[in-house]
Amino acid sequence: MHIVATPRGDESRTLQISEAFLDVFIRTHPDWVVELLDLTKEILPSLTMKRVDGKYVLLDGRELYGDLKDAWLEIIAHIERFNSADAYLLSTPMWNFSIPYFLKHYIDIIVQPKYLFRYTSSGVQGLVKGKKMMVIMSRGGDYSIPASGFTGDFQQPYLRTIFGFVGLTDVNFIIAQPMDIDSETQKAKLAQAKKDAIAAAENFI
Numbered sequence: 401m402h403i404v405a406t407p408r409g410d411e412s413r414t415l416q417i418s419e420a421f422l423d424v425f426i427r428t429h430p431d432w433v434v435e436l437l438d439l440t441k442e443i444l445p446s447l448t449m450k451r452v453d454g455k456y457v458l459l460d461g462r463e464l465y466g467d468l469k470d471a472w473l474e475i476i477a478h479i480e481r482f483n484s485a486d487a488y489l490l491s492t493p494m495w496n497f498s499i500p501y502f503l504k505h506y507i508d509i510i511v512q513p514k515y516l517f518r519y520t521s522s523g524v525q526g527l528v529k530g531k532k533m534m535v536i537m538s539r540g541g542d543y544s545i546p547a548s549g550f551t552g553d554f555q556q557p558y559l560r561t562i563f564g565f566v567g568l569t570d571v572n573f574i575i576a577q578p579m580d581i582d583s584e585t586q587k588a589k590l591a592q593a594k595k596d597a598i599a600a601a602e603n604f605i
């Protein structure tokens with residue numbers, strides 16, 4: 401499943417890298433089908449009081465009942481779609497030091513007790529097992545050098561944490577940065593990220 405969290409289409413640096421990855425992946429894995437989930441075009445259910453109530457019912461170990469069940473139909477459809485994938489490619493830029501809001505919205509919808517994780521007496525247990533994820537990201541600044549002044553990377557640690565929480569521990573990152581400082585560096589870093597993506601695609605699975 402290719403999860404897209406940039407609305408910039410052909411202008412997107414992140415998607416240029418993902419396309420390089422997918423070109424090789426599709427060629428070397430002819431029996432795989434890539435399903436696109438474009439979060440910028442998806443109308444995701446809003447987390448109303450009723451829908452949030454459902455989360456607490458599940459946290460309490462009870463089943464959804466009555467109109468809670470209806471309120472959760474769309475949420476469960478998104479969870480099932482996510483779970484039906486055998487591997488994930490996530491394409492996301494950094495927005496305000498973190499992830500774009502449509503990706504956060506999606507995460508708030510699918511990360512649900514009983515479905516993606518459960519609390520046990522020995523701690524939390526992620527329920528998404530044995531699957532890989534590749535995260536392709538780009539940023540305007542450069543967060544790899546603390547001295548550059550860009551110290552607030554809440555994107556990569558957050559994604560590692562939230563997907564690790566649900567059981568996805570085999571997550572790799574390709575990061576293109578800095579994209580918005582000067583065009584020479586941008587070209588060189590984008591080209592390097594595409595090379596890294598091409599190298600990673602063949603043996604991703």
Ligand SMILES: Cc1cc2nc3c(=O)[nH]c(=O)nc-3n(C[C@H](O)[C@H](O)[C@H](O)COP(=O)(O)O)c2cc1C
Pocket residue numbers: 406407408411412413414415492493494495496497498538539540541542579580
């Ligand atoms: C709303 C918005 C917020 C952004 N916030 C940051 C930021 O906090 N740090 C950063 O380095 N770049 C930031 N950027 C720049 C993007 O991360 C960068 O241009 C990236 O390459 C865009 O990816 P895309 O071309 O795939 O959409 C922001 C861009 C937008 C549109």
